[in-house]
Amino acid sequence: MFAKNLRLGHFVCMTENVLGKTRTFYSVAKKDSPRILITGSLGQLGRGLAKILREKYGRDNVIMSDIAKASWDVLENGPYLYADILDFKNLQSIVVNERIDWLVHFSAILSSVGEQNVSQALQVNVEGVHNIFELCRRNNLRLFCPSTIGAFGPETPSNPTPDVTVQRPKTIYGVSKVHMELLGEYYHHKFGLDFRSARFPGVISAETAPGGGTTDYAVHIFHEALRTGRYKCYLRPDTRMPMIYLPDCLRATVELLEAPSEKLNLRTYNISAISFTPEELADAIPKFIPTLKMEYEPDERQAIADSWPQVLEDSNARKDWNWQHVYDLPGMTSAMLEALAPKGKISASSML
Numbered sequence: 001m002f003a004k005n006l007r008l009g010h011f012v013c014m015t016e017n018v019l020g021k022t023r024t025f026y027s028v029a030k031k032d033s034p035r036i037l038i039t040g041s042l043g044q045l046g047r048g049l050a051k052i053l054r055e056k057y058g059r060d061n062v063i064m065s066d067i068a069k070a071s072w073d074v075l076e077n078g079p080y081l082y083a084d085i086l087d088f089k090n091l092q093s094i095v096v097n098e099r100i101d102w103l104v105h106f107s108a109i110l111s112s113v114g115e116q117n118v119s120q121a122l123q124v125n126v127e128g129v130h131n132i133f134e135l136c137r138r139n140n141l142r143l144f145c146p147s148t149i150g151a152f153g154p155e156t157p158s159n160p161t162p163d164v165t166v167q168r169p170k171t172i173y174g175v176s177k178v179h180m181e182l183l184g185e186y187y188h189h190k191f192g193l194d195f196r197s198a199r200f201p202g203v204i205s206a207e208t209a210p211g212g213g214t215t216d217y218a219v220h221i222f223h224e225a226l227r228t229g230r231y232k233c234y235l236r237p238d239t240r241m242p243m244i245y246l247p248d249c250l251r252a253t254v255e256l257l258e259a260p261s262e263k264l265n266l267r268t269y270n271i272s273a274i275s276f277t278p279e280e281l282a283d284a285i286p287k288f289i290p291t292l293k294m295e296y297e298p299d300e301r302q303a304i305a306d307s308w309p310q311v312l313e314d315s316n317a318r319k320d321w322n323w324q325h326v327y328d329l330p331g332m333t334s335a336m337l338e339a340l341a342p343k344g345k346i347s348a349s350s351m352l
């Protein structure tokens, strides 16, 4: 009998000759890194997370997926696959063929878009989530699935909002996220699924566009301030909401994903960073762009924002897995403008 080994990425392809018969089979090479699949990875959060995880665990151990065609830039930076979360068989084949260990589930229809298309939100955020839980249970995967401040509602204490409290959201997005949180906790207790979730505040990012949430103004304002010097905000100036700068949000994701299971006293954690109103953000920007003109014209997103928390209470995340944010309002504002401004548009001294 002889065995010939040929390394193919993370597999070892072995050819064995037993009593004159040749047999080829795949065996897993010694595994020192988890193999990670990210669903919905072409959205606001996915690319940045893939970059961080690839730096830690190796380029080919982190597989991005989505239902849209990826840019060349994405394809050049590591594996990318088509994966519709409504297609269970395809998900199962990816998990088997790619020997996935951890799954980061980012596919979702966000709050504002969800209100415009409730049946699509139900399909993706409920049916899709059922597929993901079953997939992770059957294949023994660790699952990180973010929740949101939108999982709370007007009856929730809003300042501060604790981890465990009344959750009666008024959007289909919020309702589906409460369903996801409860199902995740149920699968954890019933089947031992290693489910982890963080309730993200509104995410502010420079490189990637927001995907249709109620907190998107806090990204659009920077683009418009630089492009036209004016911004018309769809919320009232005094609407306070929790927010987080993308690098903090991605670090929270990685830290919770990697935390030892025995340290997690909860499976769904609030995480908090900055809390501000449109007026406070607009006051922070003129330090860099003195000519910014603001207008306010609330639309249907105001009612959603009014039903959400103003400040999240996140002491459990800070205690259990040492969560700490880095960016405050001035830090986030200057980092956003530095990332977005054409060279020379904002003077170096004003960035100090």
Ligand SMILES: NC(=O)c1ccc[n+]([C@@H]2O[C@H](COP(=O)([O-])OP(=O)(O)OC[C@H]3O[C@@H](n4cnc5c(N)ncnc54)[C@H](O)[C@@H]3O)[C@@H](O)[C@H]2O)c1
Pocket: 039, 040, 041, 042, 043, 044, 045, 046, 066, 067, 068, 083, 084, 085, 086, 105, 106, 107, 108, 109, 110, 124, 128, 146, 147, 148, 149, 199, 200, 201, 202, 203, 204, 209, 210, 211, 212, 213, 215
């Ligand atoms: N961005 C935020 O401010 C924020 C705040 C709180 C929580 N979250 C949560 O974080 C996660 C990622 O958010 P994001 O901002 O990157 O969202 P996004 O809307 O930017 O991206 C979502 C991605 O899901 C994909 N998708 C839609 N239908 C799909 C399907 N059937 N199969 C596979 N993929 C599909 C879309 O193509 C898109 O690329 C979501 O679960 C969201 O609820 C985001």
